[in-house]
Amino acid sequence: MTDRILIVEDEREIAEILTLYVENAGFEVARATSFQEAVRQHAQFQPDLMLLDIGLPGGDGLDVLGSVRRRVDTPVIMVTAVDDEVTKLSSLRIGADDYVVKPFNPSEVVERIRAVLRRTRGARVRRLLSVGHIEIDLDARTATCGPPGKRTRLPLTPSEFGILAHLATSPRRAFSRAELLEAVAPDSDAYDRVVDSHVSNLRQKLAAVGCADVIEPVRGIGYRLWAEP
Structure with a gap:
């Protein structure tokens, strides 16, 4: 079964680059560009992993992370231009599994997706x-x-x-x-x-x-x- 990746990113060019690399790696992709769309898409698409930007129209990516964590344990990788220790620690404390700072190498993001999926599945008990x-x-x-x-x-x-x-x-x-x-x-x-x-x-x-x-x-x-x- 193909893993599903939800890309939450409001910058079109970045979203398209991520989509291209993630799809070429064999994943199924859905995209969201705002806080409301991210929450809705997560519930409907039910991704195996989410790439999540912090700065989003209509809300904060950390709020999306908190909303997801209250319901399920979907792995989340934060992909953001915010490069400070306070935000990074807050993300990890809320439940992010990894943190990637822009600008990034899209191939590295794909490898991080694979690594997080391997790690979280190894630790997860079948429910x-x-x-x-x-x-x-x-x-x-x-x-x-x-x-x-x-x-x-x-x-x-x-x-x-x-x-x-x-x-x-x-x-x-x-x-x-x-x-x-x-x-x-x-x-x-x-x-x-x-x-x-x-x-x-x-x-x-x-x-x-x-x-x-x-x-x-x-x-x-x-x-x-x-x-x-």
């Missing part, structure tokens, strides 16, 4: 959620359903996977639409009811592999996962 016949691999971002030995992989969109994974963190608990929307698209301007569309598609895909009715609507609230073995 699985299992509820009834549903198994969710949070690192591979895959979900399967069915009895052991006969599981079928679900063809989920990032939003559908995020909703299913969030429901699986607390089986039988009723989650509001707002909670589910925040889990898959923080800072989104979408209405809570967009969750209904995602859940409807998710339930159809579950039913298609023999896992019907495991997601129940909760009147006046939202949804819950009720997967019996």
